[in-house]
Amino acid sequence: DAGVIQSPRHEVTEMGQEVTLRCKPISGHNSLFWYRQTMMRGLELLIYFNNNVPIDDSGMPEDRFSAKMPNASFSTLKIQPSEPRDSAVYFCASNPGHYNEQFFGPGTRLTVL
């Protein structure tokens, strides 16, 4: 298995632009998580899905952020419009169920100028 796949790996954009991050979870995993990591705030959970359904989006910082999971093998995190303070590494993770290891993807390093 290729593990959790994220794209792009690096994204540099200008303030005000729309950014879309993509994630393909490990096949058979029914939970998917989006995290943001910065030096200041550490590792923050933004949103997670169970069986493609959003369960908890309390970590989504504001309305500029949205996430979708149209099917079991694909999820997107969108920022519109982007701001410099959104610069961070965004990780996607999946796991096969409760009490199981979360497998993280390689992350997307986002820089908003």
Add this chain to the structure above:
Amino acid sequence: GENVEQHPSTLSVQEGDSAVIKCTYSDSASNYFPWYKQELGKRPQLIIDIRSNVGEKKDQRIAVTLNKTAKHFSLHITETQPEDSAVYFCALLTGTASKLTFGTGTRLQVTL
């Protein structure tokens, strides 16, 4: 939501010495406690975990202990090596929710 405190934030040890990282939590319903290691520029990866019905678990040079009464759990690394240098995160799962709450991380530096 659940809160977890992790100490110390940085730790420097000499190669061969032991390292201990401690996390405390508040919700007695917490029942799963994994530890993740993140090397510089890499993704977090699980290194060991423990469930609430177990007090200690060991895997080669790493071990985790859980004290449910005192609501704390610790990571122990013995005979540290330079490749142990990384950021370590504790985490916990509470109740039936699937989401993990992560600690703030400990930057471990193993010096020669």
